[in-house]
Amino acid sequence: MNNYLASIKRCKIYRKKILLLSKKLSALHIAPAFSCIEIVDFIYSKFINKKENIFIMSKGHASIIQYIVLNEKGLISNKELDRFCKPNGILGTHPDYGTPGIYASTGSLGHGAGLAVGRAYAKKVMKQKGFVICLLSDGELQEGSTWEAVMMAANKKLDNLIFFVDNNDFSGLERMSVSHKAFYPIDKKFSSFGWQTFKVNGHNYNQINNCFKKKNLKPKVIICKTIKGKGVSFMENVPIWHYRSPNEKELITALKELDNEK
Amino acid sequence: MRNKFADVFFEESKKNKKLGLVVADISPAGSIEKFRKSFPKRFINTGVAEQIMIGMCAGMAQQGMRMVAYTIATFSLYRPFEFVRDDICYQNLPITIVGIGGGVTYSTLGATHHAQEDISIATSLPNMQVICPADPLETEAATKWCLKKSKKPTYLRLGKAGEYNFTKISNEKWSFGKIRLIKKGKNIAILSVGTVIKIAFDIINKSKNNLKDSSVYSFSTIKPFDTKTLKKIFKNYKRIIVIEESSGSGTVSSQLKAFAQEQRYFGKINTFNLKDEFIHVYGSHDDILKSHELTFKKIIRKIK
Structure with missing residues (x-):
């Protein structure tokens, strides 16, 4: 099976696992996780197999997909995943530094970029190999701190730094292309700050992969056009699913949809 | 005090190649200038941008370096407060945050530059250690401790210059x-x-x-x-x-x-x-x- 088809298969399983976990929690942040599943799958399958590479989930509210993948990789046990957000467990809605496979405590938006820049720069100072990868939500690009980090990364010519932006066009409250028109274009903002910039379909493994084949000349950003809630029709682009978990009936419908998906 | 800190830092930086300093557009006094010239890669000026000063310190510390964030007290603690809290204290990293001109030292600059509440704010943060030396001699001992021994975040409040020992x-x-x-x-x-x-x-x-x-x-x-x-x-x-x-x-x-x-x-x-x-x-x-x-x-x- 080629990489593209294998990714589709894995991501379908991940989505189902997340839906099933949602039975245990009323605010699972399903939709923001569904929008970046293919990106996270790509990052782990392609990069985090090497020890020197580091991945920071700056959009910490989507950590559930990270836990699912870490569970697949054996770093987080089934028992721990079952205790997600429970008093005796270690996994919460937002990632916590020290949890196996978690490189930063995030959750408050606008922090991951700076941490990633610090790590990438330290790698240069200490002559360490490897890349630092950071996944940001598009809403996080409204934080001034993100742009402080973007500027510093370019100043320091960090060609070992790669940002992914999960551009699902929604912050928690509303669609940004409607409420914050000056937010776009994103790519030109990054390129004017001195970044190598790409735009891809964030649900397509091959398109993401193609950007990676290009040599890193400076900090690289891959702006991934995505659909919030991708994979379940009634969740797609509907703001309430930023937080909400489905009821029993909705869950059955959602699982069926994923099964029937080609 | 500022100069004493700089002298100690420079001396330690010669011995410890993982020691780094991040400043936010503050002119490097005394030996910090020597450090900058001797080890340009380990001196980082983020410019007028305090959130990235703290964020970078945290990221570099996570990567194995011993880091110090250094600027005027109001800008090392107040402006990037949530970064100090989440990036440094929550992750419990052994970073020293130096607040220059603690209290009302910057007497002609007005309240924007007065750190009246820095001790109150710093002590309220879980994991944070708070040190306020009395003079250059205590600054010397405290700085050495921060750079060599400390295992947790520290807020080091310093005065300016010319304090009697x-x-x-x-x-x-x-x-x-x-x-x-x-x-x-x-x-x-x-x-x-x-x-x-x-x-x-x-x-x-x-x-x-x-x-x-x-x-x-x-x-x-x-x-x-x-x-x-x-x-x-x-x-x-x-x-x-x-x-x-x-x-x-x-x-x-x-x-x-x-x-x-x-x-x-x-x-x-x-x-x-x-x-x-x-x-x-x-x-x-x-x-x-x-x-x-x-x-x-x-x-x-x-x-x-």
């Missing part, structure tokens, strides 16, 4: 987490926090009554709070005076009063702090302290 007469070595006896006396215990130790020495040098024969302690580590030494002080003195250039709930004054209550200390306690006000006054450092009623004369009058 009041603690040189002490028989006790500076030690992290410990109240330090500087001059032994009999009558009252004067606990001073930071550079206002000069007021404590004014009290014993200039007063004509039995205040002359008082003990002066430097309360340089505010968090963790040295309750062990305090218990001894409660036992040995019937009167305690606290002098500190800060206001708010986490200060030595407020912590000491609460602890005294808990320990059923029945002696007298007088505390002298900055007022809980933005004072629109300019002039010398002493002028601003005067408008906060933090002077030798005012204190003498109040404790008669």
Whole structure:
């Protein structure tokens, strides 16, 4: 099976696992996780197999997909995943530094970029190999701190730094292309700050992969056009699913949809 | 103090290749300039951008470096507060945040540059250690400890330049987490926090009554709070005076009063702090302290 088809298969399983976990929690942040599943799958399958590479989930509210993948990789046990957000467990809605496979405590938006820049720069100072990868939500690009980090990364010519932006066009409250028109274009903002910039379909493994084949000349950003809630029709682009978990009936419908998906 | 910090930092940086400094557009004083020239990669200026100063420090520390964030106290702690809290304290990284010009040191710059509440804010943060040296000598010892020994986040509050070395007469070595006896006396215990130790020495040098024969302690580590030494002080003195250039709930004054209550200390306690006000006054450092009623004369009058 080629990489593209294998990714589709894995991501379908991940989505189902997340839906099933949602039975245990009323605010699972399903939709923001569904929008970046293919990106996270790509990052782990392609990069985090090497020890020197580091991945920071700056959009910490989507950590559930990270836990699912870490569970697949054996770093987080089934028992721990079952205790997600429970008093005796270690996994919460937002990632916590020290949890196996978690490189930063995030959750408050606008922090991951700076941490990633610090790590990438330290790698240069200490002559360490490897890349630092950071996944940001598009809403996080409204934080001034993100742009402080973007500027510093370019100043320091960090060609070992790669940002992914999960551009699902929604912050928690509303669609940004409607409420914050000056937010776009994103790519030109990054390129004017001195970044190598790409735009891809964030649900397509091959398109993401193609950007990676290009040599890193400076900090690289891959702006991934995505659909919030991708994979379940009634969740797609509907703001309430930023937080909400489905009821029993909705869950059955959602699982069926994923099964029937080609 | 600033220069002493810089000297120690430069010396340590020659021995430890993982030591780095991130500043936010502050002109490097004294030996920091030498550090910058000798090790340009380990000196990072983020420009007028404090959130990335803290974020980068945290990321670099996670990657194995020993990091220091350095700028004026208001900008090292207040402006990037949530980054200090989440990136450094929540992740419990051994980073030193240096706040230059703590208190009202920047006396002509107005309240935007006054760090009156820095101790209160810093002590409120879980995992944060808080050190406020009295003079250049204590700065030297504290800086060495921060760069070599500390395993947790530390807020190191420094003054500016030209402070007199009041603690040189002490028989006790500076030690992290410990109240330090500087001059032994009999009558009252004067606990001073930071550079206002000069007021404590004014009290014993200039007063004509039995205040002359008082003990002066430097309360340089505010968090963790040295309750062990305090218990001894409660036992040995019937009167305690606290002098500190800060206001708010986490200060030595407020912590000491609460602890005294808990320990059923029945002696007298007088505390002298900055007022809980933005004072629109300019002039010398002493002028601003005067408008906060933090002077030798005012204190003498109040404790008669």
